[in-house]
Amino acid sequence: MQGFNKYYPPDYDGEKHGSLNSYRGKHALGDRARKIDQGILITRFELPFNIWCGTCNNHIGMGVRYNAEKKKIGNYYSTPIYSFRCKCHLCDGWFEIQTDPKNTRYVVTSGARQKDEEWDPEENGGYAVHNTDGAEGPVDPLAALEKSTDAQNHMNKVQVPRLEALQDLADHYGSDPYSLSLKVRKKFRIEKKVEKEKEAADNEVKGRYALPETLTLSAEDEKSIAAAKEDWLKGRKEIEIRENSKKRKLVEVGIMPRLPSSSSASSSRSSAKVNGSSSSGSSSAVASLRARILQNTARHSITNSSRHKPPDRKPIVVPK
Numbered sequence: 001m002q003g004f005n006k007y008y009p010p011d012y013d014g015e016k017h018g019s020l021n022s023y024r025g026k027h028a029l030g031d032r033a034r035k036i037d038q039g040i041l042i043t044r045f046e047l048p049f050n051i052w053c054g055t056c057n058n059h060i061g062m063g064v065r066y067n068a069e070k071k072k073i074g075n076y077y078s079t080p081i082y083s084f085r086c087k088c089h090l091c092d093g094w095f096e097i098q099t100d101p102k103n104t105r106y107v108v109t110s111g112a113r114q115k116d117e118e119w120d121p122e123e124n125g126g127y128a129v130h131n132t133d134g135a136e137g138p139v140d141p142l143a144a145l146e147k148s149t150d151a152q153n154h155m156n157k158v159q160v161p162r163l164e165a166l167q168d169l170a171d172h173y174g175s176d177p178y179s180l181s182l183k184v185r186k187k188f189r190i191e192k193k194v195e196k197e198k199e200a201a202d203n204e205v206k207g208r209y210a211l212p213e214t215l216t217l218s219a220e221d222e223k224s225i226a227a228a229k230e231d232w233l234k235g236r237k238e239i240e241i242r243e244n245s246k247k248r249k250l251v252e253v254g255i256m257p258r259l260p261s262s263s264s265a266s267s268s269r270s271s272a273k274v275n276g277s278s279s280s281g282s283s284s285a286v287a288s289l290r291a292r293i294l295q296n297t298a299r300h301s302i303t304n305s306s307r308h309k310p311p312d313r314k315p316i317v318v319p320k
């Protein structure tokens with residue numbers, strides 16, 4: 001068993017033993033490393049495809065897992081090639097599966113047969129993906145000649161004219177770089193001037209109304225100006241209506257004097273007339289109150305003049 005706690009025995013000497021595992025004479029991977037001296041590590045391996053065992057001829061499904069002996073057997077460029085040796089769970093036979101880095105897959109090398117279920121792109125109208133080998137044996141010389149002639153024709157009839165056309169176009173645009181650059185810079189200067197003018201105008205507006213600098217103002221044209229004007233008129237009309245209704249209410253209650261159009265003498269009568277039948281009772285009450293207040297003031301002024309002393313004026317409450 002591996003030492004997986006941190007108990008250091010009294011005779012443990014760090015310099016002599018190095019680690020707890022070496023003190024106990026164990027590998028860090030424990031039992032899985034029992035064949036590590038042969039370069040074999042026991043790993044869990046899952047079958048990547050269906051196979052038939054070569055010894056008992058049973059079908060073994062994809063995904064069955066074995067404690068396989070994993071071993072490095074070579075390299076494909078810098079990629080290691082591993083072999084996995086597994087013992088059939090239905091008999092005592094062994095089979096071996098290797099990685100195939102060149103074709104990015106696994107292959108059965110001995111002890112079993114792989115069920116061929118690979119997708120073959122060439123068979124299904126596609127192209128072979130992993131055809132990295134150069135020549136694949138002798139080819140039919142006539143077919144090769146035909147192929148090369150076709151390629152030559154294609155080159156002469158399609159690709160060369162196309163390349164020439166592209167070359168002409170490039171020559172056309174690259175013939176006079178000075179004048180082209182001049183044209184571009186002139187256009188750029190004009191645009192820049194317009195932009196600067198607009199920016200200055202915007203900044204002026206922002207400064208006037210203390211708007212944040214990051215605010216982007218919409219561009220001004222006839223349409224937007226007309227729309228803004230319309231909005232402004234609408235808002236103003238709304239304010240006027242609100243003010244008028246407030247004023248009318250105040251007049252009805254009697255706080256504000258009647259507008260100069262109606263005479264002051266007929267104020268109580270006309271207000272009663274304007275208010276109509278629905279509020280005639282309250283308006284007559286207000287009128288009587290007004291009369292009483294006026295009487296009181298007159299009386300006060302008479303008594304004041306006789307006493308020559310300011311009276312204790314009581315606040316006059318006007319009902320709303």
Ligand SMILES: [Zn+2]
Binds near residue numbers: 056057058088090091
């Ligand atoms: Zn078997």
